Structure formats: C-alpha cells, structure tokens
Amino acid sequence: MVNINIGNADFLAILPMIVLSFTGIYLLVQGVMAPRMKKSVLSYLGIVGILFSIISNFYLLTIVTEGGQAFFYGMIYLDKLTIILNFIFLVTAALCLLLVNSYSTQEDIEFIEFTPLVIFATVGMMLMGSSYSLMSLFLGLETMSIALYALAGFRKFNRRSLEAALKYFLLGAFATGFLLYGIALLYGAAGSTSLEAIANFLSQNSNPGMMATFGIALMIIGFAFKVALVPFHMWTPDVYQGAPMPVTAFMAVGAKAAGFAAILRVIIGAAGAAEPIWSDLLWWLTVITMTGGNLIALVQSDIKRMLAYSSIAHAGYIMIGIVAANDVTVSAVLFYLIVYMFMNIGAFAVAGIVSGKNERFVDIKHYAGLGKAQPLLALVMTVCMFSLAGFPPTGGFMGKLYIFKAAYQSGFQTLVIIGALNSLLSVYYYIRVVVAMYFQEAAEEQESGSILPEVGLVLLIALIGIFYMGIFPGNTLTWLYY
C-alpha cells in the first residue's frame, strides 16, 4: 500500500482557499435555512469570510520559502506570486460584494445565491493562481467559469442577462474544449501534466516536435479566450453589457487576472524554455488586441461596452509585459493588474450608480452634467478615466511605464511604440466621458442612484489605490520584487 503523506503543511499552503470554501458553504446553507434573514447580511458575512481569508494569506506570507514549494504532490505551488495573486482575487471579490447591496436595492431582487457563487468563483481563481499541474489549473479554471456562467445570468427575468449567460456559457465551453485538447497533446508529448515535468521536457529538447507545439498553441487559444485577446474576445462586449453591473466588474477584473495568472504559471513558468514557439504568436495577438480594442472602443456609446473594449485593450497592454518575458515581466504584470483592478472597479462602481433602475442610463450622454449633479462621483470617474488613459500622476501611467520598460529591455521597441500610440488613441474615448461630465449640460432630468456608504468606501479605495500607485509606485514595486 502506498502511503500518501499529506501533512498539515500541505493544508496550510491552501489555507485561504479552505477558509473561503467553508464561508461559501456556510452562506449557502444559511441562505436556504433561514429565509427570513435580510438578504444584505449575506454579503456582509461573505466579506467577513474574505477578510479571514486575507488574514490567512498574510500568515502565509510569513511562512513562504524564498523559491516557493510544491504541495499535494506537485498539484499546488506556494510562492510569493501565489500570495500576491490571492490578494488580488480576494480584494476584487470583497469590492464586488460591497457593490452588490446597492445594486440589489436598486433592482429590488433578492440575491441569495449571489455571494456564495462569487466566493466559489474566487476559490477557483485562487486554485488557478497556485496551480502547479495542468490538472489543478483546469479544475480551478472550470470552477471559476461555471460559477461565472451562473452569475452572468443571475437576473433570471431579464432577456439581456440570460442572453449574456448563454453566450458566455456556449463560447466558454467551446474554448475549454480547445484548452483541454492542448493539455492532452502536451501531456502526450511531455509524458506528464505537472508543470515541472513539462518545463524539464521543453528545456531539454529545443525542438519539441509538432505535437507539443500544437499543444502549446491550443492552450494559448484557451487562455486567449479567458483573457479576451482579439480574435477570441467576441464574447466580452456582449457578456459585459448583459451581465449585472457587479458581475461585470467581477468578471472584468477577477476573471482577467485569473487568466493572466494561468498564463504566468504555464507560459512564462512552464513553457518559458519554448519561447521561440509562442513569442511571435503572442506578439501578433498583442498588437491586434490593443489596436482592435481601442479602435472599436472609439465608437462605443454604451459605457459598459466601452469599458469592455477598454478592458480588451488593457489585456493587450498587459500582454506586452508577457511578450517581454524577462525577469521584470512578472512584477510589471502584477503591478499593472493591481492598478487595473482599482481603475476598473472604480469605473464600474460609478457606472453602477449612474445606471439607475434596471440599467436604463448606460449611454455616455447620460453622463452629461454629472460634474454638477454629483461632483464626487464625477471626480472619481475622471480620475479612473485619466488613469485608464495613462495620464502621469495616476497609477495607470506608472503601470504602462513599467510594462514599456520591461518590453524595452528585451528589445521589443516597435511593440512599445505601438503601445504608446494606442494609449494615445485611447485618450479620445476616455476623455469623451470627462467631456460629457463637465462640459455638456444634462439633457433631461435623470434620477441617479444615491451613494450607499459601502459604495462610497469602494470609490474611496479605488481613488486611494490609483493615486498611491501613481505617486509612490516605488513601495508597491519593491514589495512585488521577489
């Protein structure tokens, strides 16, 4: 009998996930068992669970070894990258949950299962972030995706939400098929699904044969879908527009960050040695994504679709960091992801409030005169827009600067120039929102939602995050270096 020794060190490694899963299950049960309970309490409990998970994540920080260590026989890998990724996912989930209550009061429908689904999706993301084998990666990916399919269609009696869910589901499953086929081929070539084995296999034989190449290519396609690189981005605008606002925010930030976590783990981590195979491909995907995302965003009038295309464009900017693939890549990508989180959460929070009952006011012209009507909201939105556009004092600029610096170092000057020109192009549609808010008068009187304290907290965190990363990027950067 082979004795499998999984000691408590292994469980310690995945402590945050465990805590979160228990919270999720508890909430599910609580929701069903005591229907009389006020629905908003559920999300507060969820947030408490997340806080506990963050505390355990801090604890992990103390015990993490320098180079990182594999647990569960090479299924889970715990290193600083995992912990940082956990932070990103947990903070995103917490911020989205904060938004839920104001959204649910606005739409006056109960959200019992919402919080558990969000929490399970976060568990999936954390699993992806800490995966050391393709199997755990696949499991994490699917847990997240399925939870998100359900979340996307959460407003059962709204045609748009259901259509979004259907499209997301069909295309998601379709893309997972490709990913799986890639994993299978790679497994065939490398002989094992553990990333370490794959890394050794690829580093040994420089020309790994057609099967491995196809494997890597198909996996890239699967990730490209998840991270919404052009031409696999088609689902993003429709799903973001259809899904409820907090879900869109969660998808835009959480799912994308998880996608990049997977890319960091697999492409940079495992397939680092096979760079000549995927470098050119990713180079082209990045260019098309940035240009396509920015180009279409120019003509968007719906704020959610515009933010969808803007997230596609930003995926392109992050990919510049990935394409650079040198020692600075990981910290540059992480820095950008953090700033990306603050920017988008802030933007979506404001969009949520302005959109009013069942998301009527989502056109940019509905933002006219916001500067006068709600100066605070307008200020946050302006800061987010300037940060998304990449103006200096904001984090967005610093994020782009590091990404450009990383790309420069490994000789991708043309990519940086295209990136710079794209961010110039993006200035137009970001500034258009600012123009609407400050320079144009409100067409007709539209009652915009009142700002609940939680949403105020989210706005504040977003604001502080953007400026802190903008003016003192040094400390976050040193913290990221490992």
Next chain:
Amino acid sequence: MGTLSIPLHYFLILAAVLFGLGVIGVITRRNAIVIFMSIELMLNAVNLTFVAFSNYLNNVEGHIFVFMVMVVAAAEVAVGLAIIVAIFRLRETVHVDDIRLLKW
C-alpha cells in the same frame, strides 16, 4: 495485458476527427442544446486522446484527467441546461439566431 496491438496514431486521428466534428457541429447547428451536445462531443474526443496517451505512456495521469473532465462536463451540463431552460421559459425559443439583443 500486453502492449496495445493498435498503434497510437490511429487513436489520435480518430480523436482529431471527432474533435473536428464537434467543432463543425458548434458552428453549423442553430439549436442551443445541439450546440452543447457537439461541445460534449469535443470533450469526449479529448478524453479519448487522454486515454490513448495514458496507455501509450503507461502512466495513470491520463486516466485521472479523464475523470476530472467528466466531472466538470457534468457540472457544466447542469448549469448550461439551467440557463437554456431559463431562456426557453422567457423567450419560448432556443434558436440561437433569435437571441440577438446584444450586438455592436
């Protein structure tokens, strides 16, 4: 149990063909449920590949992976059909071409 008499690439080619059929099914068919069935077909093609490799490599990881895939596929079916049922209840159609509110 001796080595497999059928060479590996036979399986791979079969799996590739199945996968291709699944993809064509997704693109051509109009009914949501049929699309979903062709996606399942693609997943099974992948399972076949896994089993083939696992046997060829003589290690068990492939088989385990197949189990994982099946579990996930089941979960997916549950959620997917729930969505399709919800749409049908609201729109009395699962014809994908009618579900076209979100565009441009």
Next chain:
Amino acid sequence: MHDFIWIIPLMPLLGAIINGLFGHILKGKAGFIASVAVLISFLYTVRAFFIVMDGTIIHNELFTWIQAGDFTAGAAVLVDQLSIVMMLVVTGVGFLIHVYSNGYMHGDRTVGKFFSYLNLFLFSMLMLVMGDNLLLLYLGWEGVGVCSYLLIGYFYEKESASKAGLKAFLANRVGDFGFAIGIFIIFSTIGTITYAGIEGQVDKLMAAGVVTSAALLLFMGACGKSAQFPLYIWLPDAMEGPTPVSALIHAATMVTAGVYMVARLSFLFVRSDVAMMVIVIIGTFTALFAATMALVNNDIKRVLAYSTISQLGYMFIGVGVGAFAAGVFHLMTHAFFKALLFLGAGAVMHSLADETDIRKMGNLYGKIKITALTFIMAWLAISGIPPFSGFFSKDEILAHAFLYSPLVWVFGAIGAFLTAFYMSRLVFLTFFGESRVEPEVEKHIHENPPVMTIPLMVLAVLSVVGGLIGIPAGLAYLWGGENHFANFLSPVFANAASYSEPHHISHALEYGLMAASILIALGGIYLAYLMYIKKAMDPDAIANRFSGAYKVLSNKYYVDEGVEAGILNPIVRFSQWLWHFVDTRVIDGFVNSAGKIVWLLSLIARRVQTGYVQHYASVMVVGVILILAYYIFR
C-alpha cells in the same frame, strides 16, 4: 567730462513724458513746456558748439546698452563738427517750429499729445545725430519713423491721414530693412559698429569685398528715410499731418537723416565708386523726377513736398560726387528756407480757413503782408538768386557736380530751372494776380498772430544770411578767402578726402558756373511771370496741347497705383491663399481626415460584432485555424 551733453537729448524726452502723461490737464500750457524744453537743449547745443569750435570732439558714454557675446553697443554720444551742425539745425529750427505750433495748434483738443509726439521726435532726431555707433543711429532712425507715423496720423479721425501714416512707416521700414542688413554686414566683417571702429578698419571691409554691398544697403535705408526714388511715395501723402509737422519732419530734419548718414559714413561710401555713382544717379533722377511732378500740382503743401524731394536729390548729388561739405551745407540752408516755406504755407492756410488749393487763392500779398514777404524771401532763396542762401549751397553742389561729370551738371541745371519755375508759379498764384478766394472766406482773411509770424521772420533772416558762412572760396576774398563752412567740417571728412583725390575748381570755371545758374534761375522766374502774371502764355492751353504728358504728371506717374497693384495686392492675395488653402485645407484637412479615417475604421470594426453566437464561434475557429496553419508552415 562734458556730461552736460546728455541734457540736450534728455530735455525733449522729459518734455515728451510730461506732456504725454499730463497733456490733457496742461491743455494750453503743453506747448509752452515743450518749447522751453527745446530752448534749453538749443542753448546747451550752442555751448557745445563753442567747445567744438575750438577743436575738441565730445565723446561721452553713459552705460553699455546691449552686450551679448562679441556684440556690444554702448549708449554713447559723439559730438563733432558734423553732428553739432545738425544739432544746431534740429534744435534751432525745432524751437522755432515749436513756437509756431503754439499758434497753429491753438484750440486743438489733444494738443498735449501733439507736443509730446513733437518732443519725442526731437529726442529721437538728436539721438540719431549724436549717437556714436550705428545701433544708436538705427534707434534714432526708427524712433523718428514712429514719431512721423504718429504725427502724420495725428488727425486719426480722417481715414486718409491714418492710411498715410501707415504708408510712411512701412516705406521707412522697407528702407530700414536695407539699413539693418548693412549693419549686419559691417558687424560680421569687422566686429564693431562704432563710427571710430569702422573708420579704423574700413580697409578690412575693402579686403572682404563687402564695402559696395554695405554702402548700397545703407543707402537703401537712406532712400527710405530721405524719400529718394523709389521709396519717396510716402512723403507727398505725409502732408496729411499738421503743417508744423511737415515743416519740422518732412522738410528740415527727418528727411535729411539719409544725407547725414552718408556724410557720417563718408569714409565708407567714398571707398566704393559704384555706390557713389548710384547715389549720384538716384539723386539726379529724383531731383528731376520730383520737380516735374511739382510743376502741375495744385496743392500748396504737395508742391512743397515734391520740392523737398527734389532738393534732397540735390543733397545726394552733393554727397554722391564727394562734396560732403557742400551736401551738408545745402542741407542746412534747405532746412531754413523749406521750413519757412512750409510755415508760410501753414500761415496762408490758417488765414484762408485751411484752404490748400492754390487755384482758389491769389492776391493775398496786400492782406497778409508779413507772411507774404517772408515767403517771397524763401522763394528767392530756393530759386537760387544771390545773395540768398539757396544760391550759394546749390551752386556749390552744381560746381562739384560739374567736375564729377558735366552731364550731371546739365541735369542739375534743368532741375534748378524747373525749381525756379514751379516756385515762382506757386508764389504768383498765391500772392499776386486776381483774387480767386470765395467771397465769404475773403471777408475775414487776417494776419496771423505774432507767435506765428516771429518764427517766420527769424527763418527769413536765416535764409538770407545762412548762405554767407559757406560762400565759395572764389568770392570769399572779403572773409579771409576760404569757405568757412567747408573748413569747419573738413576734419570730419578728412579720411574721405585723403582717399579720393581732391579736385580743385579753377576760379574762372566757378564764376562761369555761377553766372550760368543765376541766368537759369531768372529764366525760370521770367517764364512763370509770363504765364501767370502777364498771361502771355495761357498755362491751360499748354496743358491741353501736351494733355498726355500733363495727365501723367498730375497723376504722379501712376506710381502709387502701380505699387498698390504691383506689390501690395499680390502679397495680400498670396497670404489669403496661404491661410485658406495651406492652413485650413492642407494641414487641418490632414489632421481632421486622420481623425475621420480612424473613426471609419472603428465603425467597420464595430460591425464585426454581429450578436450571433455562431459568428463568434466561427471567428474563434478561424483564429484557431490560422494559428495552427502558422505553426504548420513556420
């Protein structure tokens, strides 16, 4: 030492500032303050004159004005014989004109502003003549240009006056363009722009072969300022300004700045025969050209304006042939009698309710006796009748011109004849013959107040006596047998004289030329007498016979219209084209179209998002196929 010298230019400046700031409060007294300021600077000029008389040249530097890299220009004053003569003329005549203006501008609404500009003009003119380097000359140059712009356009309510002012400034600016390039050439070749410095290294200029171009460009500046052909077009229109302005600026001082510059840089001009020849040619041509136009003009001030251009032509002939002293001498005498003529004309206009058309005057001799008498003296002086000053100065120039080339003397003589004729025509039509004045104007023709007539009388004396100090050697057996004026200026032109061989005039030739010029003058007067007094020849008949020539002359050779059509309109049209086509259509077009292209692209790209799940899936599959194909064929 001699720090007092700075008082001369600063007093008018002080006067200008006081009148400028408090003009509207001072009202009447502004004229008094201005005149006192000029008087003080005149007295100090006289004091400086005595110092310079006994040979010491005053040079005093207040501070370094501009210093950058190796270019330095000090705010320094050099008062030698040449500048003291000019200063005497400027402050002397300037003072008389200030006194005259008190009367003439009596009752004007913004008299403070007028006297402030007048004083500012005197300050600029004094800086021009007293400066010790080209940059101060340029300062004075543009300063007087601005003051003439302001004073010509003084009656700004009149469209024509403000247009004339602008025309004057732009014509001057064209001249200044040449002047500036001249300074650049000199500076870049020898590194200094002070007169002494240039004189010292003038052979370095010769070596660099730039003397001619520098001289010609500087002369271009002189043409602009002294209204020589082709830049004379602004002077006739400058008559729009008040008459004292015309007298001071467009007769006595500013227009002579060009002659002063050529005289001051005599050592430079002399070294380029080409430049000297050009000066003579332009001087002669302008003298004749302007005289012809003066023949037919009926506006009293415009006739005098053309006569000024013509006399300036003579001065340039003088300096052109190398007789710098003669040129400056004619400049001085011209200042006296031309100022007198203008002031006289002003007095006539003043008493005839600003009537300028001589065809509506006549027989005024009896009514305004003092003005008439002084006017007649000036007329005799300008026509070159001995012993009046005009004879001596013009004859001196013609004598030297004869030596230079007899042809120049011939043209000069014709010019002198025409001058005598049109001046006599002017005098006869204005003061003699039957009165053509409208009855109600005639009723209250009155003699002008003493404040206007006294300056006339003083100028009349000067016009008569002025010539004596420059009597040519031949006649000067009474006063020690040599030309006092020429001797006085000789040290300034020593360098020029030493370079070009001094040509001596035999006494016999001198007397012959003198006799000839007297005859010409008398002939001119007699011809005018026949036409306008005795009516032996009817001027209108002649005009009809030569109607073509008459029309051309009366329209001033259509030069103004030519310039308008030939130069100004094409530039304006070209700029219009530049603005509308290049700026808006090309550059902005390019920018906006770039924006539109991007917009169109994104509209197309947007269409890809059809909303059908099938399309999304198929796009993905196309992506997959492309990638796999890429890997297969890589």
Next chain:
Amino acid sequence: MEMSSLLNWVTFLPALGALVLLAIPRTETQLVKSWGLLVSLITFLASIPLFIMFDGNSAAMQFTTQMDWIPAIGASYHVGIDGLSILLYVLTTFIMPLAIFASWNSITERVKEYMIAMLILESAMLGVFISLDLILFYLFWEAMLIPMYLLIGVWGGKRRIYAALKFVVYTMVGSVLMLVAIVFLYILNNTYTGAYSFDLMAIMNLKISFSAQIWLFLAFALAFAIKVPMFPFHTWLPDAHVEAPTAGSVILAGVLLKMGTYGLLRFNLTLFPQAWEYFTPLFLWLGVIGILYGAWVAMVQTDIKKLVAYSSVSHLGFIILGMFAMTVTSMQGGILQMVNHGVSSGALFLAVGMIYERRHTREISEFGGVTRVMPVFSAFFLIICLSSLGLPGTNGFVGEFLILVGSYGNYPVFTIVATVGIIFAAAYLLWMFRRVMFGPLTEKNKSLTDLDGREIAIMIPVILMIFWIGVYPSTFTAKTEKTVEALIEKANKAKAEMVIEGRKPILSDFLGE
C-alpha cells in the same frame, strides 16, 4: 532660508494655494479670486530673490535639490536652475498674477475650479522649467496639459471643445513619442553605466551613437516643435487662442509656447549635439518659413486673436533662427526674445481681452476710431504693438536685433530672409492697429468706456518691463551669458567630432555653405 529650498517653495506654493482653495466655499467668488491673486503675487515676490541671487557668471546648475522619488526605477526629484531657465521661471511668476487679475470680471461661473486650475497650471509650468530628471520633466509636462485643457474646454468660446481636444491630441502626439525616447535613453544609460537613472546630468555625459541620436533628437524635437509651434505643426494655436479665455491665451502665449524652445535647448542641444548639427539646416528652413508664413497669414486675419496667434508663430520663428544659428549673440538674443515674446504677446492678449470684454467681438471690422473713446487704452495698446514689432528702445528690438546680427555671421541668406519678416511684422500689427484704433468712430463703438483702475494696474508692469528690457537689457542678458557660452562651446566640440566623421548636415546643399 536657503536658496534651493526657496526654489522648491516657490514652485509648489501655487499648488498649495490651490489646495487651500478647496476649503473656501464655492459661493465666496470674491474671496476665491483675491486668494488666487494673493498666492500668485506672493509667488512672484518670492521668485525675485531667486533672480537676484542667481549668480550670472557661472554656467552650472544653481539652487539644486536632489531627493529619491522612485528609487526602484531610479527616478529622483532633481531640480535646479541655470541661465536657460531663470528668465523663463521669473517670466512665469510675473505673468500669472497679471493673467489672474485680468480674468477678474470675465470669469463668472465655476470661479473656484478656474482658480484651482490656474494655480495648478502655474506650479506645473514652474516645475517644467526647473526639473532636471527626465521623468519629473515629463510628469510636469503632462500635468500642465490637464489644467490648460480645462481652461480652454470649460471657460472657452463657442468651439471650445474642438479647440481643447485638438490642443490635447496635438501635444499628446508629441509627448507620447518623447516618453518612448525617454525610456530608450533610460535603457541606454543603463547599458553604459549600469545604474538605473533618469537623471539629466547623468544622461548628459553619455556617449550616444550618431544614428541613435538622430532618432532620439527627432522624437524630442517633434514634441517641442508642436509646442513651439513650428511651421507645419502650428494649426492648433489659432484655434486654442481664439477659443481660450483671456487669461488662458495670455498664459498660452506667454509661457506655454516657450516650453518648446526651452525644451529644444535643454534636451535636444545638450543631449544630442551632433544630431542638432545634422538637423540645423532643416530647422533653419522651418524657422524662416515660420517667420514669413506666420507674418503673411497674420496680415489677412479678420479676428484679432487669430492675428496675434499667427504673429506668435512668426516671432517664435525668429527664436528658432536664433537658437540654430549657434553663436553666443544669436542664442542670447533667442533666450531674451523668449522673454520678450512672453511679455509682448501676453500684453497683446491682455489688451485684446479688454476690448473683447467691452464689445464681445474680436472681428477687426467691428471696430474703428476707438482712440476717440479710449485714449488711455490706445496709448497702452500702441506701446505694446510697437514693442511687438521690434521698435528700438522697446524689448522686442533688443531680442530680434541680437538674433539677426548674431546669425548673419553663420547663415547670411537665412538672416536676410528673416529680416524681411520685420517689415511684415510692422505691416500686420500697424494695419490692424489702424483699422481698430484710427479712422472714423463707428456708431457701435461710441459707448465704450476707457480702462478702469484694475486694467491700468495690469498694463503698467507690462509697459515698465517693455522699456526696462528695451533700455537696459544687460540685467537679463548678464544672467544667461555664461550658460550660453558653455552650451555653444560644448556643441562646437561635438560638431568638430562630426566633421571628423565626415557627416554633412541634412539639406546642407540648399544652404550654399
């Protein structure tokens, strides 16, 4: 107070003032306006000791402070002032109070945001002139963009949004490429010296290959050429000026345009001397074309502000000529002309603003005979026009003459063509002056009132500055003398190397060298 800390104080005082403004309630417009004026006045007064204590005969950076800002990437807060920036620094503090005081009555709605934007703009502009770290420079450069954009966009005229957007996009195009160049320099510096640093002083003594210099020079030059604006990139200026409020135009003409020329000197000349030499003929051509083009197009304008805007294109063409002629005299003239243009054009816009406040139109045809009803204004406006067309005795002449006399030595042909420009300068200014101020008084202008105390208080310092520089310019030229000499001597050394490498400047055969 030690000088370098004073420099920091003066730079960030306006920004602090803006923060304090946040506390003042929006309704207290009078308090807001006077606070803004007070802050800008204090900043100006505090900048005067900087000017006085600045040691004219040393070319080194003075009052420098160097602190770590982002150690991770080697960006440091490194500021200092030398001959190039001292004059422009004090010019900025001099113009701001005038601009704020000029917009006393014309700005009525959102006064608080207006004042905050103005004060932040001042801090950003001051920062640009003193920053010696590439990233810090870029930060201030972009930070200056936002308030200016708001000034034009919110308080501007009818087509303000188009003009503001055009202004931002034009500048962004340039500055984005500059960012790329900065990062490239950063990498280059790292490869040579191993240290990660954006410090200008470190990058200055870097040996950059000729081909790299070419591209970097072009990237920087594009950003600055748009700002100057040089000939082909100037079309944003007239729109921005016409639509901007009076104070916006004053600052835009007074200071923002100088950042282009200052940048060319601070970065293009010091960092890439060989590329500078290589591109000199091209820039001389563009400069001279700018002079004539600006003058001619200005002549036919019907809108006074557009006329003055195009005149700025012409004036800055002179400055470009002065800079690229590479003699101490012409460079000194160029720098002084930057200050002169700041004063003269700033004053022109103030004057135009005053008559615009009264008649709410800028069409020249609408005016006529205004001197009759506004004599005091007419006097001031005349002096400003004369200073702008370079009348000796005023500031314009000193700068222009030095440029021309300095550049004649090296490039006679260009100088002669440029000197033609002074004729047209007189033409378009005095032609406009005649049509507006002289001529018969039209009916509509009868009711115009002359300048009040406030407006006269604005005009007097400007007139004093015009005559001070005109009569005694050495107070200013003495400050820049040594820096310019050091700059040119360093450039000539680089030129010598270039000759050895046998490289001829672009278009040099057109030059008839």
